[in-house]
Amino acid sequence: MATPIDVVKTRIQIDPALKGMGLFSAGKSIVAAEGPGALLTGFGPTAVGYLVQGGMKFAGYEFFKGRFINATGDYNTAVEHRTAIYLGSAAIAEFFADVLLCPLEATRIRLVSERHFASGLVTGFMRIMREDGVLRGFYSGFIPILCKQVPSLSSSISVVMLTDMIDPICIGSVYCSRMDE
Numbered sequence: 001m002a003t004p005i006d007v008v009k010t011r012i013q014i015d016p017a018l019k020g021m022g023l024f025s026a027g028k029s030i031v032a033a034e035g036p037g038a039l040l041t042g043f044g045p046t047a048v049g050y051l052v053q054g055g056m057k058f059a060g061y062e063f064f065k066g067r068f069i070n071a072t073g074d075y076n077t078a079v080e081h082r083t084a085i086y087l088g089s090a091a092i093a094e095f096f097a098d099v100l101l102c103p104l105e106a107t108r109i110r111l112v113s114e115r116h117f118a119s120g121l122v123t124g125f126m127r128i129m130r131e132d133g134v135l136r137g138f139y140s141g142f143i144p145i146l147c148k149q150v151p152s153l154s155s156s157i158s159v160v161m162l163t164d165m166i167d168p169i170c171i172g173s174v175y176c177s178r179m180d181e
Contacts, residue, residue, distance in 0.1 A: 003039070003041075003043045004027065007030070007039050007040075009023075010112045041115075045108035045111065050101070052104070053100055053101035057093050061157075065085060065089040087158075090150075090157040093153075094149050094150045106137060106140070107125045110124055
């Protein structure tokens with residue numbers, strides 16, 4: 001669903017013929033000029049990238065949360081420091097997830113912004129690797145991605161923390177069990 005919107009948004013930003021147009025009128029122009037398939041440009045890297053990033057992010061969050069809980073030594077200390085545990089776990093997990101996301105995001109951006117760059121994920125990825133190398137080609141946007149993704153995940157985790165304040169007995173279903181009193 002988001003891929004067509006992203007294609008139109010990116011094209012409005014870079015194509016002088018589309019500047020100043022709204023989302024729908026720019027989308028109609030793109031479809032008229034390139035066909036409806038143009039709205040799915042970059043779908044492969046988007047799907048693979050966010051699947052990998054999402055899996056790593058949530059698995060990493062649970063992994064680091066467990067490590068931090070265990071490092072506190074006891075249950076009461078973990079509850080007392082749950083904000084730092086949740087946010088620290090989220091930030092570290094997001095960092096590693098973005099290491100995996102960044103090459104795919106760079107490929108997506110090149111496919112969408114340069115119409116004839118490559119035919120899809122694999123050819124685009126290989127062309128970036130060949131022409132720009134790993135660091136410049138895939139990781140030049142790493143810091144901006146971190147600046148977008150870490151606060152986003154932190155705000156999501158903050159909502160989780162608010163729900164935990166309602167029931168502070170359990171700070172993580174994997175690492176503690178609800179105590180009946």
